[in-house]
Amino acid sequence: MINTRLYNNLMLALVGALVLLLPAYLLIKTYASRPDESMQEAPHFVGRETCIECHLPEYNDWLGSHHDRAMDEANDSTVLANFNNVRIKGNGMVHKAFMQNGKFMVNTDGADGTMQDFEIKYVFGFTPLQQFLVEFEGGRLQTLPLTWNTLDSVWYHMADSVYANQDIHHNNWLHWTNQAQNWNSMCADCHSTNLQKNYDHITDTYATTWSEIDVSCEACHGPSSNHLKWAALPEYARDEYENYGLPIKTSGINNEQYVDNCARCHSRRSALGDFDYTTQNIHDHIIPNLPDVPTWHIDGQILDEDYVYASFTQSKMYTKHREVQCNDCHNVHSGKLLFGTDYNKLCLQCHSADVYDSHSHHFHKEAGMPGEAVISDSGVKFDVGSGTLCINCHMHGQYYMGVDYRRDHSFRVPRPDLSIKYDVPNACNQCHADKSNQWSENYITQWHGESRSHHFAETFDAARNGKAEALGQLKNIIDDELYPHNIRSLSIQYMGNYFQDSLKQEVENYLSNLYPDMRLAAIRAIQLTSEKDVDILLTMLGDNTKAVRTEAARMLSSIGKEQIPDKYKTVYQAALKEYEAILKYNADFPLGKFNLANYYYNQGLYSEAEEFYLRALKQDEELHFIKLNMAYLYNKIQKNDKAELLFREYLKHEPTDAVAMYSFGLLLSEMKKYDESLSILIKSHDLQPERPRIAHNIAMMHDFMGNKAEAEKYLKQEAALINNYNTRAELLRFYINNNLTQKALKLATELKEAYPDAAELDQVIEQLQQRN
Known part of the structure; x- marks a missing residue:
């Protein structure tokens, strides 16, 4: 039988112990278990004020620094320049800096070339120069060329200092109202914290945001909300959390x-x-x-x-x-x-x-x-x-x-x-x-x-000049881990540009390299000329680095999705989706629009491709190569009249582009403009006489137009450039079709001696002998 008094005393002791232990249990429960769950939450930006209490010396160092003053709202304390009705000469004009109703203003040439008044909304930097931003429609901030030299306390015009030999008029890509001087795309991500560009490629507008206007603590350390949670923990509960709850490591790294x-x-x-x-x-x-x-x-x-x-x-x-x-x-x-x-x-x-x-x-x-x-x-x-x-x-x-x-x-x-x-x-x-x-x-x-x-410049120069010894030197640089990996990557690029056959033998080794930039260089150096090239790129679609796998997707997009094997289609579509997002992100640039248009072209989305080619050309009228791509597009969709105009416009600016000239000659032939087609093809041949295909097409055109002697001459040129069975057989067919029996018999006999296994020549020789 249980002793009741003893039992009650025992129970009281246990309850007392539980009461004493409960606060410790709750403390552990509160500060260990719950933070463990909350620390799994995606961190968010909390602002520099939260850092000051614990990191005052670092904050004081940062205060007033280039990072602190990377960008600010324009006011009396941030604007360093003289706005006291100052006249500024620059780019062949007279501009003015002045105050109006407490606002900082400039009078300068606007988007249409006329002199207009603009309000300065933000300042950019502080020494040795300070720039100024003007707000435009579509969420754009544009960087004025009127710049304050803080060392000498004078105004100067950026066009006179940086683009002195160029005509920077209002339609020029470099004019301050155009994309080259756009803050959202050219400057913003490195001058503010948590910059989200938010560019809409359809409407060509921005909704750019930031957490802090300048380069603050979280720009380098990352969003710090979880770090605040870590800091609130007792010391014994902190150890299990990696990197103090910060997403970016800045200590304990190589x-x-x-x-x-x-x-x-x-x-x-x-x-x-x-x-x-x-x-x-x-x-x-x-x-x-x-x-x-x-x-x-x-x-x-x-x-x-x-x-x-x-x-x-x-x-x-x-x-x-x-x-x-x-x-x-x-x-x-x-x-x-x-x-x-x-x-x-x-x-x-x-x-x-x-x-x-x-x-x-x-x-x-x-x-x-x-x-x-x-x-x-x-x-x-x-x-x-x-x-x-x-x-x-x-x-x-x-x-x-x-x-x-x-x-x-x-x-x-x-x-x-x-x-x-x-x-x-x-x-x-x-x-x-x-x-x-x-x-x-x-x-x-x-x-x-x-x-x-030996300096790598010597190797690169030798490669650019076609010297054979450069190949071994490039390989040595690539394989030598004592060289910087960006120079090794550049060597891969040179190898692809100048020694493509040798690259094909080595490229798989380079694609397994530890450094992403070397893998990326190897992918970019590949030329899609064989099934093996395609197979190699397919294996790179699963690379753990975004730049590498999206570059593989970009190159594969040119062959058509129907060429992608079933086992790779899922990973291909995933990488292609990432690549498309990159293109849209960068489509505020004219080259970004051009690349997006190329992507649409490869996907068979021709109306979208046309739209973005036109947008790119409107944004930078000097990118004449876009006209060439548009010409190919119009030829593809049977709008040859438009294609012809674009070829003509392009060749005005690039009159020595033999490849474009060759394509234009073929287009004119397709349009039955034979005389001009022949003339253009001959010009292309004169520029690049080493290209056998041009000689072949000129020969076919002469043959079609009845110029048999000229046709023979160019077929012989083709055979001399590529002395193989096919080119010589093409010349043989020409002789046979034009009843030049003796020449045909002589060539057929020579071919039989050179290619004794070509059984079809026996019958040809027999028939020619009967004719003769």
């Missing part, structure tokens, strides 16, 4: 991952859509351009506005040392250099001062020594002592946007020998602009000897 975080803005690139915070594979949202001519010099030095990524990823700092990254030199929150103007100190973090910060290395005078300053090719004054600064020999730069001096981040060794060979810059002559490249080369030889390491 230099490649770190640099890639910056690449989406600090690179010349094409966009695959709005920035995807769910992946750190940059090829899921951008495709950085490879450092190739004409945007870069052939040795990879900056030329056009190329930004930093493709330069830095060429450098030994990035590829060989594999630990150097942006924050080794820059405070990433302020953007400033770590040691102010003590530039050499940046380099001496890794490089020994005794070796590198010495006269025996730089061979230049120290500050204060006698001598005269030099004026560089960019107009920069370099005082005595400037030559001792590492950046002036290894990071020389040039001006962009008129007044913005940017340094090349490839950290290269000056090579005057390459300047002599390929007319590329070198730091010696960029400073000593009054001296020759040979003068600099003589000093380099005096200091370092005659030996020079």
Whole structure:
């Protein structure tokens, strides 16, 4: 029998224990289980104010930085320029900056070329220049060419500084009211946080939004709502959450991952859509351009506005040392250099001062020594002592946007020998602009000897000039992991351009490479000339990188969906849908419209293709090649009168395009305009006499028109260019059809000797002998 008193005491003790344990249980339940579920929610943007409490030093660094002042509403505190009824001369006109009812205004040439008043809604940047945005219909913000030089406190016109040799009239693509100066597509995604472009390709309008007007904390760290939840947890409950609840890792990563975080803005690139915070594979949202001519010099030095990524990823700092990254030199929150103007100190973090910060290395005078300053090719004054600064020999730069001096981040060794060979810059002559490249080369030889390491520029130039030795050199670069992978990718591109047969033997190896840019380059280098090419591309439709699989889909779209095997149709349609979304995202550009039109053409949607070809041409009237594509389209849909007009218009601007001329000649023949067709075909042949097919068609036209001697001449030319059975048999048929029996018998006998297995020739020879 149970002791009642003992039982009651026991139960009271247990209840007491439960009461004591319950708060701990509830605490764990509240702060562990529930956050675990909520942390699975997609994060959203919460704004920089939520960061200040815990990250005040970083916030203070950021405040006033280029990122902070990347964009602002126009007001008295943000506008730096003089709007006190200032007259500004530029692009052959007189413009005016003034105030009106408290608003910042300009009088300048508008979309129709007439002088009009425009209100400035936003400012863009602050030093060394500040630009201004004007609001237009359709959600557009356009960047004025009237620009404030904050270094010298003067106005200047961008057309005079950047497009000095071009006629920038109101219909020109580069005019400030047109797409080249459109904020939504050209600037916005790198000047604001959580930028959603929201372009509608049907209405050609924007509904662009942002979370914060400038480049704030979440632009780099990603939407931080889950980070706030993580921060609210007790320390013991935080460990199970990856990366502090942030979607983008900025610590505990290698230099490649770190640099890639910056690449989406600090690179010349094409966009695959709005920035995807769910992946750190940059090829899921951008495709950085490879450092190739004409945007870069052939040795990879900056030329056009190329930004930093493709330069830095060429450098030994990035590829060989594999630990150097942006924050080794820059405070990433302020953007400033770590040691102010003590530039050499940046380099001496890794490089020994005794070796590198010495006269025996730089061979230049120290500050204060006698001598005269030099004026560089960019107009920069370099005082005595400037030559001792590492950046002036290894990071020389040039001006962009008129007044913005940017340094090349490839950290290269000056090579005057390459300047002599390929007319590329070198730091010696960029400073000593009054001296020759040979003068600099003589000093380099005096200091370092005659030996020079092989540079990829030498290989690329050899390939461009058709030299056979370039093939082996390209293969060596591709296979050498010590080379930057963008240079290896570019080598694949060169191999596809100039050594296609060799590429076919290697391409599958390149498509299995770890780096997405190398796989992408390999896909783009493929020419769809065989079933094997198609099979290779089909296997790439399932690639884990968006840029790669959509590029495979793009190329396969040209062969028609009926050619896609059943087992690949699902993955093909998925990749094709992604590719179509990319096209629509970029259809605000004229080339984007052109690419979308090509896609519609390949899908057999000819009316849609026509619409977007026309839109692209309207947006940029100088893209004459669009007329050529439209001509092919009209020929396809039996509108040959329109096709003829477009061929004529295109060839006015491109009179040496032999391929287009050949196509035009065939069109004229189809339209029964035989005399002009023959004339055009002959012009095409004169431009490209090495193309046998042109000679064949000229021969057929002469034969049709009764010019037998001319027909024979061109058939012989075709046979000389392609000396095989088919071309010589074509000449034999011509002889037989025109009763040229002796010539026919002679050629048939020669063919039989060359091709003894061609049994059909026995009967031909017998019949010809009977005729003879």
